[in-house]
Amino acid sequence: MPLVYESPPxxxxxxxxxxxxxVFDHRSVxxxxxxxxxxxxxxxxxxxxxxxxxxxxxxxxxxRERNNIPGPGENGRIPQYRLLAYLLxxxxxxxxxxxxxxxxxxxxxxxxxxxxxxxxxxxxxERYHCFEEAEIVxxxxxxxxxxxxxxxxxxxxxxxxxxxxxKSQEIERVALVPQPYLQQLTHRFYGFLSRVALP
Numbered sequence: 514m515p516l517v518y519e520s521p522p523x524x525x526x527x528x529x530x531x532x533x534x535x536v537f538d539h540r541s542v543x544x545x546x547x548x549x550x551x552x553x554x555x556x557x558x559x560x561x562x563x564x565x566x567x568x569x570x571x572x573x574x575x576x577r578e579r580n581n582i583p584g585p586g587e588n589g590r591i592p593q594y595r596l597l598a599y600l601l602x603x604x605x606x607x608x609x610x611x612x613x614x615x616x617x618x619x620x621x622x623x624x625x626x627x628x629x630x631x632x633x634x635x636x637x638x639e640r641y642h643c644f645e646e647a648e649i650v651x652x653x654x655x656x657x658x659x660x661x662x663x664x665x666x667x668x669x670x671x672x673x674x675x676x677x678x679x680k681s682q683e684i685e686r687v688a689l690v691p692q693p694y695l696q697q698l699t700h701r702f703y704g705f706l707s708r709v710a711l712p
Contacts (some may be wrong), residue, residue, distance in 0.1 A: 514625060515645040518657060518688035523659060526576035527675065529569045530690035532605060532657070535683060536560040536675070538668050562605035565691070566702060575672060599669035603662050603702070609694065611641075611661050633661055639708075640664050642701050649688045657688060662698070664705045 521531055530627040558570055565572070574595040577584055611633075612625055625633070632638040643661040648654060678684030690698060 514693075516645060516694055517691065518647055518649040519691050520649060520651045521686035521689050523686075526572045527565050527567075527600070528572065528689055529565055529567060530695040531565045532687040532690070533565065533602075533675070534561065534685040535688050536563050536602070536630050536670065536678065537564070538670055540668075558668075560602070560604055560668070561610075562687070563602040563668070564605050564698075565698070566601045566603055567597065568699075571595070572600075579672070579676075593677075597672055600672050600675060602668050602670060603664065604666040604668070605660050605662055607658050607660050611663065634659070638703070639701070639705050643696050644690070644694070662702075664702055682712070 518532075522528065527533075536559075539555045540558065540561060542554045543552065574584075574592045575597045576582070578592045578595045579700045583591055612630070625701055629638075633641045636643055641661045641663055644657075644659065646656055646659045648656050675684060679686060
């Protein structure tokens, strides 16, 4: 079955496999110790595209508690103790961006050679997961280019920051990865995280 992205929800909870655009990440560069007030330093990082990897049930329960929305069959009860401190996101790179990133890491003009890139595009390199170019359903023929996730390039951002960015229309909800592609992605991602170093 060829990949066709689903349209993202116009509002409501974020979804696992949702692609977001124009996300900014503010990382503290201060030591992880108690600091005087107003002494926290941070760097700002821009993410052109990210994909949400936090699972759906946690996203839904967190959103309903945050917004005091009872769930179906819960007799008006609001979920408790489900607020998330952070959402798990992974950077999404267009082909040329990823190749340029690797050139920068290796300090070489060569970057990835054709054999290395073939392994990425065929999902044979455990560090990366690649999606081919595909349309977004019900979006006037809009397409996303072929891109890859780099499982070493994850970040965690508080949900409030993401939802406020969506509300202000500075963060765009772009598309949803459908099944079975989402299942394949999450299986490979958590497989990458569960690697065990051998002596």
